[in-house]
Amino acid sequence: MEDLGPVAWPPEPIRTERLVLRAPEARDRTAFVELLASRAVHTYLGGPRPRAGLERELPAVPERWPGSFVVDLDGSMIGQLLLRRAPEHHRPAAAGMADLGYLFLPQAWGFGYAAEACAAALGWLAGALPGEPVVLTTQTANARSMRLAAKLGFTEVERFEAWGAEQWLGMWSPVTSSG
Numbered sequence: 001m002e003d004l005g006p007v008a009w010p011p012e013p014i015r016t017e018r019l020v021l022r023a024p025e026a027r028d029r030t031a032f033v034e035l036l037a038s039r040a041v042h043t044y045l046g047g048p049r050p051r052a053g054l055e056r057e058l059p060a061v062p063e064r065w066p067g068s069f070v071v072d073l074d075g076s077m078i079g080q081l082l083l084r085r086a087p088e089h090h091r092p093a094a095a096g097m098a099d100l101g102y103l104f105l106p107q108a109w110g111f112g113y114a115a116e117a118c119a120a121a122l123g124w125l126a127g128a129l130p131g132e133p134v135v136l137t138t139q140t141a142n143a144r145s146m147r148l149a150a151k152l153g154f155t156e157v158e159r160f161e162a163w164g165a166e167q168w169l170g171m172w173s174p175v176t177s178s179g
Contacts, residue, residue: 003066004083004098007128014069016120019113021069021081024061028070031077031105032062040106044142046163071104071117078113079104081121086135091169093157094135098125100172101136109144115151122152126174133173140166 003009010023024032035041036058037051063070063080071079082101086094100121104114125132136154138145146168154170161167 004085004125004129007066009066011124011128014120014124016116018073019117019120020072021117021120021124022072024064024068024070024080026061028077029058029060029062032058032080035077035080035103035105038106041103044139044145044165045103069117069121071102071108071113073108073113077105078108079117081117083121083125083134091137091158091160094137094169094171097171098129098132098134099136100134114148118148118152122172122174131173131175133171136170136172138168140168 014021033051033054036049036054039048042048067082067084069081069083070077071081080103082099084099084101086097086099100118102114102118108114122134125134134154135157136149136152138149140146140159149168149170152172154172157169157171159166159168
């Protein structure tokens, strides 16, 4: 995936009522291993990566590239937000658009952190790239992600089969969304 172009990276940390969205740091490595190796987190994402391989292969500061935010709660990483350009091989309706992705550790589920973090990231992007629509893809079977997409104001563009499951592609626009 490509970065968001003219947006300076990393931005200043984005603060919400409870969270900080910031660039990854060395102190986040253990949480990244947990996040990427979690079976629960990757239920709808093709399965977890092997922990031993992650321990060997992840750099000292993992996932430090444009578009990768750590979601920090009280000084500890609880998740990752991704804002990148959807690749050309992605769905035609989404190719080249800003694409939102997120992963949260299971112990952070059910507290509204994902909604709070995603809303803050969308607000930041609306300021950095005014008028830029954002797409989000999730499996329709992922009820939590479907609820989050609706709560954030994403509207369905299409459903399609990929990776052995029905996928949902939604779009958010800062012009038409209530945030």
